[in-house]
Amino acid sequence: MNKILALAGVVIKELYRRKDFYVLFVLTALITLVMGAANFFNDDKIVRYLIEICLLLIWISALVIAVGTAARQIPSEREQRTIFPLLAKPVTRAHLIVGKFLGCWLACGIALVVFYFFLAVVSGAREHQWPVGHYFQALWLQWMCLGVVIALVLWGSVVFSAPSANATICLIVVIGVLLLGRHLNVVALRQPEPVNSILYTIYFVIPHLEWFDVRDLIIHGQGLIGWTAVLLASLYAAAYTGTFLLLTWLVFRRKALNV
Amino acid sequence: MFRKSSPYLVLLLLLALDFSLATWLGSRAPTWTRRADSAGDMMTVLFGDARRMFANHFFTEADVYFHGGYYPSIFDQQARPKDTAHMTEKHEDHDADEAEHAHEKAMDFLGKPKDWVDAFGRNFFVTEHTHLGGGGVEREILPWLRISASLDPQRVDTYTVAAYWLRAHLGKVKEAEQFLREGLRANPDSSEILFELGKLYYENHKDVSRARNLLQLALQKWTAKNPGNLTKQDDAGRAALFQYEQIMTSLARLEEDQGNYAQAAAYLENLLSRDATPNPDIIRKQIDELKRKAKTPRQPDAS
Numbered sequence: 368m369n370k371i372l373a374l375a376g377v378v379i380k381e382l383y384r385r386k387d388f389y390v391l392f393v394l395t396a397l398i399t400l401v402m403g404a405a406n407f408f409n410d411d412k413i414v415r416y417l418i419e420i421c422l423l424l425i426w427i428s429a430l431v432i433a434v435g436t437a438a439r440q441i442p443s444e445r446e447q448r449t450i451f452p453l454l455a456k457p458v459t460r461a462h463l464i465v466g467k468f469l470g471c472w473l474a475c476g477i478a479l480v481v482f483y484f485f486l487a488v489v490s491g492a493r494e495h496q497w498p499v500g501h502y503f504q505a506l507w508l509q510w511m512c513l514g515v516v517i518a519l520v521l522w523g524s525v526v527f528s529a530p531s532a533n534a535t536i537c538l539i540v541v542i543g544v545l546l547l548g549r550h551l552n553v554v555a556l557r558q559p560e561p562v563n564s565i566l567y568t569i570y571f572v573i574p575h576l577e578w579f580d581v582r583d584l585i586i587h588g589q590g591l592i593g594w595t596a597v598l599l600a601s602l603y604a605a606a607y608t609g610t611f612l613l614l615t616w617l618v619f620r621r622k623a624l625n626v
Numbered sequence: 627m628f629r630k631s632s633p634y635l636v637l638l639l640l641l642a643l644d645f646s647l648a649t650w651l652g653s654r655a656p657t658w659t660r661r662a663d664s665a666g667d668m669m670t671v672l673f674g675d676a677r678r679m680f681a682n683h684f685f686t687e688a689d690v691y692f693h694g695g696y697y698p699s700i701f702d703q704q705a706r707p708k709d710t711a712h713m714t715e716k717h718e719d720h721d722a723d724e725a726e727h728a729h730e731k732a733m734d735f736l737g738k739p740k741d742w743v744d745a746f747g748r749n750f751f752v753t754e755h756t757h758l759g760g761g762g763v764e765r766e767i768l769p770w771l772r773i774s775a776s777l778d779p780q781r782v783d784t785y786t787v788a789a790y791w792l793r794a795h796l797g798k799v800k801e802a803e804q805f806l807r808e809g810l811r812a813n814p815d816s817s818e819i820l821f822e823l824g825k826l827y828y829e830n831h832k833d834v835s836r837a838r839n840l841l842q843l844a845l846q847k848w849t850a851k852n853p854g855n856l857t858k859q860d861d862a863g864r865a866a867l868f869q870y871e872q873i874m875t876s877l878a879r880l881e882e883d884q885g886n887y888a889q890a891a892a893y894l895e896n897l898l899s900r901d902a903t904p905n906p907d908i909i910r911k912q913i914d915e916l917k918r919k920a921k922t923p924r925q926p927d928a929s
Contacts, residue, residue, distance in 0.1 A: 407772050408772070408798055408801040410798070415766040508750075549751075571743065575747060578747050579750070583751055584695075584750070588763070589695070599746070
């Protein structure tokens with residue numbers, strides 16, 4: 368466990384040494400504050416549009432950080448040949464994968480805490496309400512979702528030849544699932560066989576990342592999600608994360624390390 | 627020598643042709659569209675005709691907010707509201723219950739869960755059909771309407787819907803009037819904006835003479851826009867007749883409040899002659915009542 372934590376620590380240090388997070392956070396804050404300064408019919412209590420914009424920017428930023436960080440972990444170790452001294456120590460390839468995953472996931476968690484704290488301050492300053500429970504659920508579910516995304520990207524990083532190709536393909540898949548995942552069954556029902564069966568199979572196989580996007584519930588002031596549903600969704604995400612990490616290990620354990 | 631330079635000469639010729647065509651077409655292009663008056667503004671320069679698509683998106687966003695986030699996706703197109711009347715209508719008569727019921731039915735696009743993924747997924751998005759109302763939350767739709775109007779000033783619905791919420795629910799009569807006047811400057815022939823302004827002057831400013839002038843002007847513009855006979859068979863005809871009904875009913879109400887019963891009855895008779903009301907029997911009863919009142923001599927004012 369110590370080996371995994373040590374590897375994760377290195378990834379977290381990399382996040383705060385690189386400029387990605389700072390640039391994305393400053394951009395999010397700047398756009399949100401500029402939009403917040405807009406005057407709509409002399410009404411300073413309007414806040415939902417601001418929450419919507421800020422949450423959208425948080426989702427985009429978090430996805431970019433997660434995919435960008437995870438995609439380069441294993442390829443950069445191989446390119447710089449630092450993977451050889453790393454694996455010469457009593458560190459197995461499974462340790463390396465889990466350590467890299469944990470580092471990326473924790474780094475994303477830290478970034479999310481900063482983003483959501485900013486959101487809470489901005490919305491709280493306007494509407495003088497602090498829906499901490501809602502923000503916690505949104506943050507938790509988004510973090511779980513990012514776990515699946517990071518595991519998927521790590522798998523992609525041992526399958527695809529270049530980090531750029533991996534990042535692009537993974538982003539397209541993730542955005543596709545987020546936008547279409549919920550509606551794939553409706554589309555399948557309208558199709559003739561065998562398209563119907565193929566689409567329905569895809570519908571059941573893909574990780575339903577759209578479950579973890581609860582922005583609408585926050586924007587439109589809906590009640591809290593049941594904690595049982597949150598727990599079950601977390602288990603669902605953990606299962607997919609485990610599956611992708613296992614797939615990564617299965618490919619990586621027999622892979623030649625020299626580029 | 628000539629062969630070497632010929633591609634450059636052709637390129638030069640084409641560039642000169644492009645430039646000449648651009649200057650020639652530049653002055654003529656605005657007249658090809660009815661929306662010529664806005665062709666030179668900043669949004670048009672930046673987005674071109676795409677601004678109308680964005681404006682439509684932001685107007686839909688306002689409708690999404692109006693429904694508390696419960697809104698059909700592009701995969702449930704048939705459930706999407708066909709017009710914007712549901713965003714402003716006050717449901718006062720029994721006929722409105724039917725309209726409300728139809729709207730409720732159309733918005734039940736989710737149906738029963740189709741599988742366990744669908745059933746469990748419903749924990750994480752809005753699944754209840756509600757309309758904004760009370761506590762001032764109506765203000766949340768306004769930014770999207772403002773942005774929509776900036777992108778497409780010729781979209782009349784944006785002004786009337788925003789003005790309705792501003793004056794009727796948020797008490798911002800001054801802002802509503804300013805926004806309507808902005809809309810009127812961009813759409814000087816809009817009977818819808820004139821009608822909304824007339825209602826604002828009557829219901830909020832209590833300025834009867836200006837309200838009457840505005841409503842009559844709205845009627846003139848409506849008549850100029852719809853010279854022929856309209857039928858309820860198509861959407862455009864239904865919408866036009868619905869607006870005619872609104873204008874005539876408002877004028878009749880205004881005249882009745884002022885004691886001009888004969889004039890009020892005349893407006894309602896026009897409504898019947900155009901077959902513009904879904905409740906002709908109720909209108910006939912109102913006309914009889916107004917005619918009876920018109921015959922009754924007025925009591926002298928006690929004060």
